[in-house]
Structure formats: structure tokens, C-alpha cells
Amino acid sequence: MTGVTIFVGILIIISAIFAVEAKKMLDSFIALSLMSLLTVFLFVIMKAPDVAITEAAVGAGLATAVLVLALNKMGGDSQ
Template sequence: MPLISSFLILIMLIAALAALFFDNLLNSIIAAGLVSLIASVLFYFLKAPDVAMTEAAIGAGLTTAIFVLALYKTERGKSE
């Protein structure tokens, strides 16, 4: 169990760094969504199923959708 959770945390940190250093904004939004998704699995490991459901539904789902909407209202919407 410690090995699985530390592996997931490693992937989460890599995804967080990728979200900062990607040039393409859409890529970095998707990477931030991956961070939230892995965080929801980690909440499940910490015996917090309520928080895991909230993070999966709101953090990984709605937040990513809101970011993509805002991106297409600003930069992406004008160039295409």
C-alpha cells in the first residue's frame, strides 16, 4: 500500500510540474485535471470516501470544464 500511494503521489507531482511548464494552455489545464483526479484516489486511500467523491465530481470534473470554457472565451476562441 505505501508503494502504490507513493507512486501515485510521484505521478501527481510530475503532473503538477507539467501543468506549470507546458507551453500550450490546454495541455496544462488537462494536467491540472489529472492532479485532481489522482488526489481523489489518494483521498480514498486516506479513508475519506465523501471527500473523494467531491474531489472527483467538482475538482476533476467541473473545474476542468470551467477552465476550458474560459480558455475558449479568451485566447483559443479568437485564433480559430
């Protein structure tokens, strides 16, 4: 289990750094969504299925949708 934890942890950190540093806003949101999905793995490993199901529904689904809709309202990736 430790190996899986370290592997998923490194992936989470890489996607977080990409989310912060990405040039295009849409790339950043997708990386954020990926980070949330990988966090679900970590929650399942730590025996927290309730939190995992909530994070999967919120982080990968609705939070990304809210951010993309807000970006769309400002006229796309132009800033």
C-alpha cells in the same frame, strides 16, 4: 499501501510540474485535471470517501470545464 501511496504521489507531482510548465494552455488544464483525479486515489487510501467523491466531481469535471470555457471565451490558445 505505502508503495501505492508513493507511486500515486510521484505521479501527482509529475502532473503538477507538467501543468505549471506546459507551453499550451489546454495541455496545462488537462494535466491539472489528471492531478485532481490522482488525488482522488490518495483520498480513498486515506479513508476519506466523502472528500474523494467531491474532488472527483469538482476537480475532474467542473473545474476543468470552467477553465476551458474561459479560455474559449478569449479566443483559444493564442496568448
